[in-house]
Amino acid sequence: xxxxxxxxxxxxxxxxxxxxxxxxxxxxxxxxxxxxxxxxxxxxxxxxxxxxxxxxxxxxxxxxxxxxxxxxxxxxxxxxxxxxxxxxxxxxxxxxxxxxxxxxxxxxxxxxxxxxxxxxxxxxxxxxxxxxxxxxxxxxxxxxxxxxxxxxxxxxxxxxxxxxxxxxxxxxxxxxxxxxxxxxxxxxxxxxxxxxxxxxxxxxxxxxxxxxxxxxxxxxxxxxxx
Numbered sequence: 001x002x003x004x005x006x007x008x009x010x011x012x013x014x015x016x017x018x019x020x021x022x023x024x025x026x027x028x029x030x031x032x033x034x035x036x037x038x039x040x041x042x043x044x045x046x047x048x049x050x051x052x053x054x055x056x057x058x059x060x061x062x063x064x065x066x067x068x069x070x071x072x073x074x075x076x077x078x079x080x081x082x083x084x085x086x087x088x089x090x091x092x093x094x095x096x097x098x099x100x101x102x103x104x105x106x107x108x109x110x111x112x113x114x115x116x117x118x119x120x121x122x123x124x125x126x127x128x129x130x131x132x133x134x135x136x137x138x139x140x141x142x143x144x145x146x147x148x149x150x151x152x153x154x155x156x157x158x159x160x161x162x163x164x165x166x167x168x169x170x171x172x173x174x175x176x177x178x179x180x181x182x183x184x185x186x187x188x189x190x191x192x193x194x195x196x197x198x199x200x201x202x203x204x205x206x207x208x209x210x211x212x213x214x215x216x217x218x219x220x221x222x223x224x225x226x
Contacts, residue, residue, distance in 0.1 A: 002125050005053035005081075006032045007074065013059055013088070013110075020114060021057075027121065053078060055125050058104065059086040068102055075103040082124040082211075086110060086117070096132060101218070105211050106130030127210055129177040161205040161220065170197045175214040 004021055006029060008014040014032055021027045030053060056078060058071065074083065084106035085099045096107045105124045108117060120130040163171065166187070173183045180194045187194070205220075207213045 001054075002027045002121060003030045003052065003054045004028065004057055004121070005030060005055070005078075006057045006059065008032065008057075008059040009034060010059070010088075017057065017059060017086075020117075021121070024118060027118075053081050055121055056081050056083045057086060057121070058083050060088060068098070071099070071102050071104065082106070082127075084108060084117075084120055084124055084130065100129070100131060101215060103211075107132070123177070126179075128179065129175075129211060129214060131177065161201070161216075163201065163204060167197055167201050167204075170194065171201055171213055171217050174198070174201075174210050175217050 004027060006014060006017055006021075008017065011034070014034070018029045018032065022029050056074065058074065060067070071083070071085070082105040083103060085104045086108045087095070088110040099107050106120050106129065108120055108130070123130050161167075169187055170183060173186060178186070180191050180198070184191045184194045201213065202208065205213065205216050207216055
């Protein structure tokens with residue numbers, strides 16, 4: 001059962017989301033917060049939940065001032081809970097990148113089919129990142145494995161984290177949201193070997209999960225580009 005906590009500043013959207021998510025046998029909405037409630041100084045104390053949320057759906061029915069501040073506040077209160085951001089507005093491409101950079105694990109526009117929300121919820125609950133192809137393309141543009149080695153060789157710099165070529169390929173695929181089995185198929189290695197690479201990568205770059213690894217890669221590997 002995926003226990004979902006919804007934060008939404010539109011009452012109609014909030015009710016519709018609750019009804020839709022609750023219609024699935026593997027999803028349960030355990031708590032909701034409105035826009036006004038998240039603004040209250042004691043909202044963190046009020047949200048003492050009987051059950052720990054497995055997933056937070058952060059839905060925006062209109063423009064929220066200080067969105068970054070609000071998202072980081074929720075992230076601080078629930079540091080290990082994946083967040084999906086659902087926007088009802090046409091956001092610029094940079095918004096998706098920033099939302100994930102601020103700690104969300106998924107980004108959806110409300111124009112997406114209802115089935116996509118459920119797929120995203122299950123994927124993020126399973127530890128994946130849910131983002132658009134444009135986001136994935138930006139990550140890949142920033143993380144060109146061969147470019148990194150060429151630039152490092154010419155400049156005399158070390159690859160951040162002292163990652164090997166294979167480890168760089170694995171972390172790029174992690175950043176794109178691929179599962180271990182899918183990474184194995186793409187690199188022609190076993191799933192157990194993929195797990196071994198991931199454990200080594202996490203230790204080398206001092207992260208605990210795939211989202212942190214993606215953000216680390218975006219920050220440290222992108223800076224090596226010419």
